[in-house]
Amino acid sequence: MKKQVVEKNKSIIEVNNITFSYENSNSKALDKVSLNITEGSYSCIVGHNGSGKSTLAKIIMGLLKPNSGKIKIKGLVMSPETIVEIRKNLGVVFQNPDNQFIGATVRDDIAFGLENRQVNPDMMDGIINRVSKVVGMNHLLDKEPQNLSGGQKQRVAVAGVLALESNIIIFDETTSMLDPRGKQEVKEIMVQLSKLPNKTIISITHDMEEVLSCDEVIVMRDSKFIGKYKPEVLFSQDHLIKENHLDLPFVYKLSKLINAKIPGIKPEFREAILVDEICQKHKLK
Numbered sequence: 349m350k351k352q353v354v355e356k357n358k359s360i361i362e363v364n365n366i367t368f369s370y371e372n373s374n375s376k377a378l379d380k381v382s383l384n385i386t387e388g389s390y391s392c393i394v395g396h397n398g399s400g401k402s403t404l405a406k407i408i409m410g411l412l413k414p415n416s417g418k419i420k421i422k423g424l425v426m427s428p429e430t431i432v433e434i435r436k437n438l439g440v441v442f443q444n445p446d447n448q449f450i451g452a453t454v455r456d457d458i459a460f461g462l463e464n465r466q467v468n469p470d471m472m473d474g475i476i477n478r479v480s481k482v483v484g485m486n487h488l489l490d491k492e493p494q495n496l497s498g499g500q501k502q503r504v505a506v507a508g509v510l511a512l513e514s515n516i517i518i519f520d521e522t523t524s525m526l527d528p529r530g531k532q533e534v535k536e537i538m539v540q541l542s543k544l545p546n547k548t549i550i551s552i553t554h555d556m557e558e559v560l561s562c563d564e565v566i567v568m569r570d571s572k573f574i575g576k577y578k579p580e581v582l583f584s585q586d587h588l589i590k591e592n593h594l595d596l597p598f599v600y601k602l603s604k605l606i607n608a609k610i611p612g613i614k615p616e617f618r619e620a621i622l623v624d625e626i627c628q629k630h631k632l633k
């Protein structure tokens with residue numbers, strides 16, 4: 349949060365009036381969606397299941413072609429002519445850690461993406477070592493992916509994306525299938541990456557604690573873009589939370605419950621401050 353962005357408020361992704369329906373469906377998965385994402389920012393996309401979040405990610409990735417509307421990535425309008433160039437900027441890590449592996453070992457898996465991009469073989473070891481260090485997996489390069497924990501598998505997937513130097517990384521519910529430790533490991537890496545000024549991070553998530561640490565929250569509901577907010581602004585507006593079926597971060601929810609019983613305790617996002625306020629009120633240390 350609160351980092352220096354590359355050029356203030358420059359949009360790296362421009363989604364303009366996109367409508368999309370899946371072939372086998374007569375309802376819209378995205379309905380006139382327009383939004384911009386700032387270069388170097390950390391955005392979360394939230395919304396109920398089926399609201400269109402993954403479809404939006406796939407449209408941005410160029411994996412699905414919109415029925416109408418326009419997408420610009422780094423100023424380039426997406427088209428069959430520009431898609432190869434545009435894809436060089438984009439990386440995605442999906443939800444299921446077991447569906448992302450191709451290589452027999454962690455090293456092979458990261459190398460596979462590099463081979464695909466025809467990276468000079470002499471450079472590969474250096475790249476693999478560097479990116480596996482970033483995600484704390486450099487000691488496990490010769491392991492078989494199936495023997496890794498879910499969190500470790502997702503960290504390898506992140507390393508694969510970093511190896512390709514994608515400067516826009518989309519995480520589509522990357523932590524949702526992980527145990528608490530795996531979740532924590534992957535979230536820490538996401539936050540660490542989001543602090544790098546040249547990386548634009550987009551995280552589709554139901555984890556409201558994570559949302560609290562991002563720069564901007566994009567809210568989707570019923571295939572539509574509802575709005576883009578600072579996290580604390582979103583959470584403090586009851587109607588937005590209710591209408592969009594969102595949850596609140598735990599400490600904030602708790603502080604509101606306490607506030608209903610002890611009026612002097614204000615709604616608060618930070619655990620330590622909430623605890624201090626309660627203690628002061630009750631003259632406890």
Ligand SMILES: Nc1ncnc2c1ncn2[C@@H]1O[C@H](COP(=O)(O)OP(=O)(O)O)[C@@H](O)[C@H]1O
Nearest residue numbers: 370372373377396397398399400401402403404
């Ligand atoms: N492959 C598909 N074929 C047909 N309909 C789909 C497909 N994938 C998603 N949908 C539909 O598109 C809508 C948006 O889905 P999705 O983008 O996956 O939502 P979210 O990621 O927010 O849960 C939903 O109504 C969903 O049922």
Ligand SMILES: [Mg+2]
Nearest residue numbers: 401402403520
């Ligand atoms: Mg989804």
